[in-house]
Structure formats: C-alpha cells, structure tokens
Amino acid sequence: MTNQGFTIWFTGLSGSGKSTLATYLMPILKERGKNVEILDGDEVRENLSKGLGFSKEDRDTNIRRIGFVANMLARNNCVAITAAISPYREIRDEVRKKTQAAFVEVYVEASLDILEERDTKGLYKKARAGIIKNFTGVSDPYEAPEKPEVVVHTGTESIEQSAAKILAYLETKGLIAPKKVGAKV
C-alpha cells in the first residue's frame, strides 16, 4: 500500500496557500515512506513552459504539461503534488481522466477579500491597477471544483488544520500509512 503513487492536485486563487501547503505536506509524506515531488506553478513555467503566457489557451497548455508529468510520477509510485492555480475546471477534469493513479483534487478555498487584504506579494494590488493582466479572480475567471476530494479553507483554518484534513483523506483511502504511535506527523 505505502508504495502506491498518487497526485495531490491543489487548485485555488493566487495567495490561497497552495505552495505553502505543498511544502508543509512534503516532509510529512516522506516520513510516511513516500517519494514526493512538488510541481510548483512557477517552477514548471520556468522549466517546461517558458514562452507561454496567461491566455486561456496558454494556461491550458501549461496545466496539461503539469498533468503529463504528474501522471508519470504518480504511476511510478511517487506522490506528485501540484500547486498551480489551474483555474479552469474542464482542463483539471481532463487531467484527472488521463491520470493512471489516484487523483486527489484539493480545493484551497479563501475569499478574495481575505486574499486581497493579505496580498503578501503585492500581486492583487498590481492586478487591480491593471499592471498585471489576466489575473485570476480579478481580471480572469476562477472555476471552483464541483466535487473535489478535499476542501480546505485557508482563510479561516490554520495550516495544521488544512494539512490534517488532507492527511485524513489519504489515510481513509489507504493511500498513506497511518501515523505511527507517538510520531508527530
């Protein structure tokens, strides 16, 4: 069981905590005996999608590439964690269908109000000012998943609470071994 690969596909607005959650989960999953790889939106754009922009077509191409690599990892017993906004439902569902291993879609929900208030990277301000075009949630659509495997509310939950929900789901489905007695994670 513990040798089984799968994909954790995070989706959510910019700044909602996808990469933070991915980075938080990685050592925990390794502790549980898994090989883990994070496919971060920015890293993938640099290495697999340089030249692509943020039009719907280019975003879709980028997401398909992430899905292609995640599937390769997952079918080889690795946990692939993706942390791209992936705003379009149809492409996420297309990737899910093509994946030859368990696919765990995690909707990282946080209200736009909270995210604009935080605005840790100043991106929302730039998007509102029109300096950044095609910004998801401001000038570009975000389509929330209809039936995600897990929903976390990062505007109101702590990272520990959100991570615990995801780990509980993975344990229930037999995708990871239960926490060892006395272990922290």
Add this chain to the structure above:
Amino acid sequence: MTNQGFTIWFTGLSGSGKSTLATYLMPILKERGKNVEILDGDEVRENLSKGLGFSKEDRDTNIRRIGFVANMLARNNCVAITAAISPYREIRDEVRKKTQAAFVEVYVEASLDILEERDTKGLYKKARAGIIKNFTGVSDPYEAPEKPEVVVHTGTESIEQSAAKILAYLETKGLIAPKKVGAKV
C-alpha cells in the same frame, strides 16, 4: 540498491535504434525490480513541447525539458530512459550536470550510410530531397559524445548484443541487480 533511480540517456541519429532499444530494455529492467519510464522524443514533443521546431534553440529547449522530467523521475527511484536524438553535446552535458542521480549516456552509433540505406520511415529520403529541413546528419549537425558510458553499434550488432552491453554496465555500477540464475533476462 535496486530501489535506486537513474537516467539512461540515448543519443544518436534518426533511425539508429534509440526507441527500439528503450522499448526492448523496459520489460527487462522491470523484471529486475525497477520502475521504468520512457521519454520518447516524439511523445515529449507532443506533450511538453508542442509549438517548438527544429532550430538549435528549440531543440535545446526540448532537450532541457526532457532532462528536467528525467531528473524528477530518476531522483524518485525511477529509471528514466530518454530516446531523443539530442544532437548537441553541450546541452547533453548541461543535463548531465543537473541530474541528481546516476546518468548513463548511451551513444547509439550507426553509420549514416547504413541508416540511409534502411530508411525505415523514409525520412532520410525526404531530408535529401529538402522536404524535411534541419534533419540531423543530413542538413543539421550531430555531435557524438566524447565520453559516453556505453557505446552500441546498431549497424553491426543485434539488439540483444547492444542491450547486453548496457545491462552489463548497469550491473557493474550496481544500478541494477544481477540477473537471477535461470532467468532469461
């Protein structure tokens, strides 16, 4: 030991037998307990590099992408077998340097005369007629590796002989377990 990932990086002219050798090796390596993934030039172009052409710059980008994915697989205990022409030495060496696992470059050598004679896909004929541009070996350069880990001569060796050379190298380096007594592969 047998859980260790690595990259087998085939390089050689079109039609030299890179994909054939990759496909031949895959079940043998699985039999020896490895997870194996083939990154075929054409498949990668379709899924990761659509829109790229065959200029030096575009070829280099394509090879870097293959290297990026192969490294992800190899560092997660998978065997990544790449089967793209990868004509430029500098980029192959760049990929080798970035790879965080053993890197086994296999030069699939066959003379242009033999390959043009065979021309199983009719590509050389089209390249000579100028119908296909930037064709490696005809209208585009091929830079053979200077210190490949293995050289196979597919113009004169059988596929079994070439595969045996590669497997012997992998065994010697402790990258795969030796053949079981009585096993065919």
